[in-house]
Amino acid sequence: MKYVDEFRDPEKARALSAEIRAxxxxxxxxxxxxxxxxxxxxxxxxxxxxxxxxxxLPEEVEFVHGPGCPVCVLPMGRVDxxxxxxxxxxxxxxxxxxxxxxxxxxxSLLRAKAEGADVRMVYSPLDALKxxxxxxxxxxxxxxxxxxxTMPSTAMTILQAQAMGLKNFSLFCNHITIxxxxxxxxxxxxxxxxxxxxxxxxxxxxxxxxxxxxxRDYGKPIVAAGFEPLDILQSVWMVLKQIAExxxxxxxxxxxxxxxxxxxxxxxxxxEVFELREFFEWRGLGSIDHSGVRVxxxxxxxxxxxxxxxxxxxxxxxxxxxxxxxxxxxIKPQQCKVFGSACxxxxxxxxxxxxxxxxxxxxxxxxxxxxxxxxxxDEAARKVAA
Amino acid sequence: xxxxxxGTVLPLSALVGKRRRLQDSRINMAHGSxxxxxxxxxxxxxxxxxxNPALNALEDQAVFSLASLATHGDRLAFTTDTYVVDPLFFPxxxxxxxxxxxxxxxxxxxxxxxLYLSCGMVLEEGLEVELLRRVVASMxxxxxxxxxxxxxxxxxxxxxxxxxxxxINTAGVGIVPRGVEIxxxxxxVGDVVxxxxxxxxxxxxxxxxxxxxxxxxxxxxxxxxxxxxxxAMLQACPDIHCLRDATRGxxxxxxxxxxQSSNVAxxxxxxxxxxxxxxxxxxxxLGLDPLYMANEGKLVAVVPRDAAAAVLAAMRAHPAGVDAAxxxxxxxxxxxIVVLQTAFGGERIVDMLVGEQLxxxx
Numbered sequence: 102m103k104y105v106d107e108f109r110d111p112e113k114a115r116a117l118s119a120e121i122r123a124x125x126x127x128x129x130x131x132x133x134x135x136x137x138x139x140x141x142x143x144x145x146x147x148x149x150x151x152x153x154x155x156x157x158l159p160e161e162v163e164f165v166h167g168p169g170c171p172v173c174v175l176p177m178g179r180v181d182x183x184x185x186x187x188x189x190x191x192x193x194x195x196x197x198x199x200x201x202x203x204x205x206x207x208x209s210l211l212r213a214k215a216e217g218a219d220v221r222m223v224y225s226p227l228d229a230l231k232x233x234x235x236x237x238x239x240x241x242x243x244x245x246x247x248x249x250x251t252m253p254s255t256a257m258t259i260l261q262a263q264a265m266g267l268k269n270f271s272l273f274c275n276h277i278t279i280x281x282x283x284x285x286x287x288x289x290x291x292x293x294x295x296x297x298x299x300x301x302x303x304x305x306x307x308x309x310x311x312x313x314x315x316x317r318d319y320g321k322p323i324v325a326a327g328f329e330p331l332d333i334l335q336s337v338w339m340v341l342k343q344i345a346e347x348x349x350x351x352x353x354x355x356x357x358x359x360x361x362x363x364x365x366x367x368x369x370x371x372x373e374v375f376e377l378r379e380f381f382e383w384r385g386l387g388s389i390d391h392s393g394v395r396v397x398x399x400x401x402x403x404x405x406x407x408x409x410x411x412x413x414x415x416x417x418x419x420x421x422x423x424x425x426x427x428x429x430x431x432i433k434p435q436q437c438k439v440f441g442s443a444c445x446x447x448x449x450x451x452x453x454x455x456x457x458x459x460x461x462x463x464x465x466x467x468x469x470x471x472x473x474x475x476x477x478x479d480e481a482a483r484k485v486a487a
Numbered sequence: 488x489x490x491x492x493x494g495t496v497l498p499l500s501a502l503v504g505k506r507r508r509l510q511d512s513r514i515n516m517a518h519g520s521x522x523x524x525x526x527x528x529x530x531x532x533x534x535x536x537x538x539n540p541a542l543n544a545l546e547d548q549a550v551f552s553l554a555s556l557a558t559h560g561d562r563l564a565f566t567t568d569t570y571v572v573d574p575l576f577f578p579x580x581x582x583x584x585x586x587x588x589x590x591x592x593x594x595x596x597x598x599x600x601x602l603y604l605s606c607g608m609v610l611e612e613g614l615e616v617e618l619l620r621r622v623v624a625s626m627x628x629x630x631x632x633x634x635x636x637x638x639x640x641x642x643x644x645x646x647x648x649x650x651x652x653x654x655i656n657t658a659g660v661g662i663v664p665r666g667v668e669i670x671x672x673x674x675x676v677g678d679v680v681x682x683x684x685x686x687x688x689x690x691x692x693x694x695x696x697x698x699x700x701x702x703x704x705x706x707x708x709x710x711x712x713x714x715x716x717x718x719a720m721l722q723a724c725p726d727i728h729c730l731r732d733a734t735r736g737x738x739x740x741x742x743x744x745x746x747q748s749s750n751v752a753x754x755x756x757x758x759x760x761x762x763x764x765x766x767x768x769x770x771x772x773l774g775l776d777p778l779y780m781a782n783e784g785k786l787v788a789v790v791p792r793d794a795a796a797a798v799l800a801a802m803r804a805h806p807a808g809v810d811a812a813x814x815x816x817x818x819x820x821x822x823x824i825v826v827l828q829t830a831f832g833g834e835r836i837v838d839m840l841v842g843e844q845l846x847x848x849x
Contacts, residue, residue, distance in 0.1 A: 115832060
């Protein structure tokens with residue numbers, strides 16, 4: 102595929118892998134324990150597993166899968182709120198596909214749909230807007246979630262709904278913001294991280310400047326990274342290079358998409374429509390100050406939380422779940438007590454098992470056994486015929 | 488005995504078999520009532536199109552001689568499948584082509600020669616008769632292509648809203664030739680994995696036909712009967728170990744079934760997978776994996792390594808196998824697991840899907 106295959110070139114991957122191995126040999130930092138690099142974004146987690154990138158790295162380098170899967174960090178109580186809204190007879194509840202399976206305390210949206218709620222999967226908030234136009238006698242609610250990546254399109258949709266004078270469209274806003282969360286992780290006492298891969302799509306919107314405190318105040322390197330496998334390998338090399346040279350800076354590997362100052366138009370739309378909440382509850386991480394946004398009062402007519410009663414009950418995470426420790430990189434997914442036993446993609450207990458971007462689901466689907474393929478028998482010596 | 492107005496005697500069969508043109512343009516509840524309206528529907532739409540002695544007799548069942556069945560082999564293969572697809576018509580096929588090709592393929596995957604099909608229809612009140620005729624014509628065309636006869640059927644009409652336009656069930660029987668032993672549990676260490684062409688075309692065509700993505704492409708469903716391709720493969724190698732069509736759940740699901748049933752490891756090479764640019768592109772945009780995309784005219788075969796070249800040549804000489812390719816091999820460990828060697832140089836597990844593939848948020 103043109104413009105994509107270039108970033109998946111195995112020759113270049115081997116070369117980069119060799120560079121990283123050579124570099125790590127020169128680094129005294131890697132001799133006592135593996136260096137831990139957190140990829141903040143779930144999209145990166147997906148790429149790492151999908152392309153088997155960990156196997157291309159020396160064992161002195163470990164990925165810690167961060168909190169950047171918006172579906173995964175959604176608390177149960179908010180899913181219950183979604184279900185309550187969706188069960189209102191006048192409501193058509195619209196959502197991105199991978200949020201359908203996230204378990205609430207009783208139901209997921211998928212199960213609520215089976216029980217009669219009108220839940221529909223959309224590919225964009227604009228699809229929800231079209232549904233509202235086509236169904237004037239129904240109330241269409243869009244389940245807005247995601248970081249700064251998806252926030253601008255939701256904001257633009259609300260601005261468009263207002264321009265169109267739509268009365269039957271609203272947003273159930275669960276957008277979250279990445280910076281306070283990275284800060285909360287950095288402040289965690291049980292942390293051993295050595296550097297970060299910065300979220301590429303978020304950076305496309307907010308630019309790279311908001312990450313400066315990570316380098317300045319916490320002395321950790323961060324590299325805004327793209328989503329193709331070569332992007333990840335190059336970014337890992339850049340982080341290691343900084344550590345090797347004793348630097349802690351904000352660098353941008355994803356320059357083809359990420360401008361230093363972000364996207365002004367997107368930021369303006371977000372600023373116009375949303376304001377910070379005092380705090381927002383994260384699954385596995387607890388409440389984090391100023392980590393979520395809500396719809397501003399001037400757009401209250403498009404705010405589902407304003408328009409409809411929302412139960413807004415806090416539901417504690419299941420006790421056996423160790424999603425928080427996995428998210429902070431304190432334990433690996435397979436070290437969780439319920440990984441692969443009580444908690445599997447079929448019956449996810451923890452949110453990290455739900456989306457394919459969740460660290461646990463990715464481990465379960467792609468990496469739970471040593472893939473080391475053995476031909477066996479008399480075939481061992483033969484070459485693959487293919 | 489009736490008498491013709493002119494006075495000459497008309498054979499009884501001419502009256503009984505007389506085909507009345509169906510008057511209605513839409514299906515209504517009367518067409519499922521068992522009365523005249525239903526008889527007209529059956530005569531004018533189904534018997535008219537499928538036209539064969541067993542069906543034309545309009546008995547409650549089709550009857551075949553065991554002796555003639557036995558000329559094809561020594562075991563009977565029997566299968567059933569129900570077809571519900573939205574939209575009913577899509578590039579490369581429709582629910583009728585699916586209903587015949589799908590059941591023919593399920594029979595053929597045992598090595599059987601498919602012979603007879605039944606056709607059960609659930610019609611939603613209000614369905615356009617013209618649309619039904621188009622579907623039935625497709626069924627007839629694919630049945631002829633596959634060399635099968637639709638010999639018995641059933642029609643039900645349900646109230647508007649109780650079904651989505653049209654559901655079809657087809658069951659089929661075929662005969663397995665002596666000596667052919669195809670089973671998901673027969674994959675052996677050293678075998679190779681072959682597919683008969685591009686993967687994921689059907690799933691992608693349906694996604695695009697639903698028009699939810701505002702994508703356009705000329706990708707068409709690969710819907711086709713595979714019985715004659717399989718006959719050619721069996722001629723090249725009667726000892727094919729495993730064979731399955733990669734419908735819902737795609738190639739990944741079939742290979743997981745083989746790996747688990749046979750307790751072997753299967754390794755795929757990503758670089759060897761035949762994938763069209765359009766399919767790769769649509770999957771890339773949606774975050775879907777083409778290995779799980781549905782096919783309706785693709786099979787996955789596991790064959791002994793020694794026979795691989797002959798089977799591949801036989802496939803490529805057949806219109807349904809021109810783009811056939813070896814995509815992987817069978818090994819010992821990790822048992823029960825399918826591993827993909829990525830084009831990038833890494834390896835990962837290709838597991839069974841838990842539910843539907845859902846597009847990713849960002």
